[in-house]
Amino acid sequence: MMLSPGVVVAELGSSAVLLNTGSPAAAYVSPTALGWLQGQPPAPEHHDQHAHCLTQWRSAGLVSSGHASTAPTGPSGSGALEAQAAGLTTLPGHPVLVVAMSDACGFCGQLTADLAANASCLARLNASVLLVDPTGTRLLGRSLYTPAYPGLTRLGQDAARQGTPTAVLLSPGRPPEVRTGFAEVSHALIALSGADPHATVVEAPTSCSVNVAAAPVDAVLTARVGGTRLGIAVRGPEARRIAEEATGAVPEDGYTPVTLTLERPETLHLLFRGGELLARARTPEALRQVLDSVLAGYARYATAERGEIPLLCGAAVREGGDAVLFPRGWMSDLVKHARQLDRAGWRLRPEPYTLLRTAPDTATLHLPGPDGTGRPGPAVTAVLTQAPETGPAPTRPRLLASIVNWIARPATTDAVHTLAAALRPVPVLAGTWQEAVTHLKRSDQADA
Structure with a gap:
C-alpha cells in the first residue's frame, strides 16, 4: 500500500499513528498493522483485519491503492456542475456565486450568520450571491435580471447533491469553479469582497458555534493579527468599545467570517471563540485582558518559530510551573469552573493554540517561556482527555x-x-471534564 501525499506514520513504541499533515485525519495503528505499513504481508488469520484497515484508511484519505485510476467516461460531481454552469447563457456581466444551502446543515447555519453579520459589506459587493435552498432563493449583493434566475436556481439545486454548502462561482471570461464546504465558500466570498482569503482566519464551525452565532450582532470588526485578518462580532456598545480599544479594529474591511464574539447578555462579559466560551469576566478590564491574550495567541501562531508545535487543545498552568493539556471541547465547561480552579492554583490559558517546545536536554514538552527569550516555560506533566462514553476503556497507545x-x-x-516521541512518557488520564476538575483540585491538595 502507498501512503497518500502528506501522510506520515509516527511511531508510539510498538504501535503508531497514521496522520495527515494537511487536514485533521488520523488513525491508530496497532503493532500488527504497523508491520503491514512497514511492508510485512498479513498472516492468513489477519486477512480480514488487513482488508478492514485498508478500507478505513482509504476512506479517510490516508492511503491509496497505488494503482492509476481509470479516467471517467463522462462528467460527474464537480465536472458535471462546471459543465452545467458553462452552458448557461443568460448571465450578467459581473461575478455570480450560487450557493447551495440547507436548514439542516450546521455549516450553512454558521454561513448564514456570517452573511448576516457582513450585511453592509455584501450590500456594496460588486457581485451577486444567490443562496438556494429547498424553500427558495435569496439574493445578496448586485441584482440579477429575471431571465437568469431559473438556470441559476437549477444549478444551486443540483449543487446541493454534493453536500451543503457547495457553491459555483461564475465570473465573466473565466471557466466556472466549484467550491465545496464552509471554508471554500467563505474563501470565495472573501475574494469577491476584495480581501485576501489566504490572510483571513476561517475556522470550521461546531454545533455550539452555530448557537452562539444565531443571535444578530451589531457589527463585525476586522482585527489584524500577525498579518492576518480576524473577524470579531460584537453585541452592545460596551462590547464594541472593548474590541476597538484592544485591536484598533476596522469595521467593514471586506467580508470577514466571525471568529470571536463579545457580548454582555446579563451581568458578565463573555468572550467566545466560535461556540467555545473563553472568558466570563466581571469587568470590562478583565475581558480586555483575556481578549489581548487571545489576539496575541493568534499572532503568535501566525509567526510560530521553528521547533514550536501548535496544538488545538487547552492548557491549565499551575503557579508551581507545570501544565496539563486538555481537549478544546472542555474549555467552556472549565471556564465556568475557573474560580474553583483558580483557588486550587490553576489558571486556564485562553490562547487559541497551545504552542509547545521540547527541552533540548530532556526532550520534555513545555510551553514557551513568557519572556520571549526561548527559555522553557511550564512543563507538561499530564494530559487529560475524554474517555469514550461506551465500549471498553481505550489503551494508552490509542489515547496517545x-x-x-x-x-x-x-x-x-x-x-x-x-x-x-515526547508524549510517550507523559501521564495520560481519560475521563470527563467533571473528573478533570476534581483531579486538578485534588492535585493541588496533594501537593500542599
Missing part, C-alpha cells in the same frame, strides 16, 4: 494517537514525530 491528532494543520513531518 488521539492526542497526537490535536496537532494543528498544516503540520510538518518533524513536528508530528517530535510530538509523538
Whole structure:
C-alpha cells in the first residue's frame, strides 16, 4: 500500500499513528498493522483485519491503492456542475456565486450568520450571491435580471447533491469553479469582497458555534493579527468599545467570517471563540485582558518559530510551573469552573493554540517561556482527555494517537514525530471534564 501525499506514520513504541499533515485525519495503528505499513504481508488469520484497515484508511484519505485510476467516461460531481454552469447563457456581466444551502446543515447555519453579520459589506459587493435552498432563493449583493434566475436556481439545486454548502462561482471570461464546504465558500466570498482569503482566519464551525452565532450582532470588526485578518462580532456598545480599544479594529474591511464574539447578555462579559466560551469576566478590564491574550495567541501562531508545535487543545498552568493539556471541547465547561480552579492554583490559558517546545536536554514538552527569550516555560506533566462514553476503556497507545491528532494543520513531518516521541512518557488520564476538575483540585491538595 502507498501512503497518500502528506501522510506520515509516527511511531508510539510498538504501535503508531497514521496522520495527515494537511487536514485533521488520523488513525491508530496497532503493532500488527504497523508491520503491514512497514511492508510485512498479513498472516492468513489477519486477512480480514488487513482488508478492514485498508478500507478505513482509504476512506479517510490516508492511503491509496497505488494503482492509476481509470479516467471517467463522462462528467460527474464537480465536472458535471462546471459543465452545467458553462452552458448557461443568460448571465450578467459581473461575478455570480450560487450557493447551495440547507436548514439542516450546521455549516450553512454558521454561513448564514456570517452573511448576516457582513450585511453592509455584501450590500456594496460588486457581485451577486444567490443562496438556494429547498424553500427558495435569496439574493445578496448586485441584482440579477429575471431571465437568469431559473438556470441559476437549477444549478444551486443540483449543487446541493454534493453536500451543503457547495457553491459555483461564475465570473465573466473565466471557466466556472466549484467550491465545496464552509471554508471554500467563505474563501470565495472573501475574494469577491476584495480581501485576501489566504490572510483571513476561517475556522470550521461546531454545533455550539452555530448557537452562539444565531443571535444578530451589531457589527463585525476586522482585527489584524500577525498579518492576518480576524473577524470579531460584537453585541452592545460596551462590547464594541472593548474590541476597538484592544485591536484598533476596522469595521467593514471586506467580508470577514466571525471568529470571536463579545457580548454582555446579563451581568458578565463573555468572550467566545466560535461556540467555545473563553472568558466570563466581571469587568470590562478583565475581558480586555483575556481578549489581548487571545489576539496575541493568534499572532503568535501566525509567526510560530521553528521547533514550536501548535496544538488545538487547552492548557491549565499551575503557579508551581507545570501544565496539563486538555481537549478544546472542555474549555467552556472549565471556564465556568475557573474560580474553583483558580483557588486550587490553576489558571486556564485562553490562547487559541497551545504552542509547545521540547527541552533540548530532556526532550520534555513545555510551553514557551513568557519572556520571549526561548527559555522553557511550564512543563507538561499530564494530559487529560475524554474517555469514550461506551465500549471498553481505550489503551494508552490509542489515547496517545488521539492526542497526537490535536496537532494543528498544516503540520510538518518533524513536528508530528517530535510530538509523538515526547508524549510517550507523559501521564495520560481519560475521563470527563467533571473528573478533570476534581483531579486538578485534588492535585493541588496533594501537593500542599
